[in-house]
Amino acid sequence: MNNIITEKKNTLEGINSRITEAEERISELEDRMFEFTAIEQNKEKRMKRNEDSIRELWDNIKCTNIYIIGIPEGEEREKGPERIFEEVIVKNFPNMGKDIATQVWEVQRVPDRINPRRNTPRHTVIKLAKIKDKEQLLKSTREKQQITYKGTPIRLTADFSGEILQARREWHDIFKVMKGKNLQPRLLYSARISFRFNGEIKSFTDKQKLREFSTTKPALQ
Template identity: 75%
Template sequence: MDAEQKREKRLKTNEESLRELWDNIKRTNIRIIGVPEGGERGKGTEKIFQEIIAKNLPSMGKEPLTQLQEAQRVPYKINPRRKTPRHTLIKLTKIKDKDKILKAARKKKQVTYKGTPIRLSADFSAETLQARREWHDILNVMKGKDLQPRLLHPARLSFRFEGEIKTFTDKQKLREFSTTKPALQQILKELL
């Protein structure tokens, strides 16, 4: 391996480590998307979150939300005159609480705030979100072929093939594996 290849490999490893570190910092965060602007005047973001939980996830609303550490609106980075509402970040003290809330929200299917549909999701770095988006088309094709695909934390694809569970961190590794399996290569031919 020459010096340039070593440098590239080290750079890629450092970028992955930074992304993992950033995702670890954000691990207890929940991102709320779609809460209308101006709704928090006089209420506070924490109260809005508690109201969302109480109305949409009644089993969670019975427990006091003492695990709430911080809540804030995320400022616009690209266009401050954008008409869509800013995201709200909720920082919880325990990851178990975040997992319970997200699981209950997925089970309910549609979460609303004052009649407006909103979305609760885990907070990830921009790089991780992009990596997760890249798996989207492959996930849809695999679901159609009954391969039981799943997106693991933070952005790894896992699926069942020939009785075994296979996990891949990027498309290149999936491409290399699929060349050894003609059936899988046929399923993913246009996507890889």
């Protein structure tokens, strides 16, 4: 019996020893996983900070830019892009005079080269000296609703970053449905949708808030 008890005791001690070793290995693995997780989290934070910095820098670069859409190709070779912009301002916004037109820093077509497969003319990017001039011009554009160049309708809009463009595209389906329901939808800067409902203008920055509002309005469901 003593020999059996001693044997069992030695067996238990061996099992306990292996359990202890296994626990130590598990603890080491947990420590490594924690370190790896911390490294990944720090990496994600650095990437997020870098993305935010790039986005902020990009938006700062674009903050004074105006997009002109619809100017026929070749017009700038004949008159110069600054002259075209001046004609657009004077023709459509006579109260502004030439003040904004004289504050142009840079004008260019984008992309740089003509794509023969592209059926529409390239956009024209106007870089103004002051952001308040851009805001005033966009406000006047919204109030006038229709802008023309030589009798042809054109569009003036803000130069958006890639993130804002994607956010605006996400409203496309809802915008299309609202337009079909005569709700007079509009996409506002930077990525808000507004529409007229029961005589009031409603504005939303994301789809979830719009869903929450529509659940109480049978006409919108």
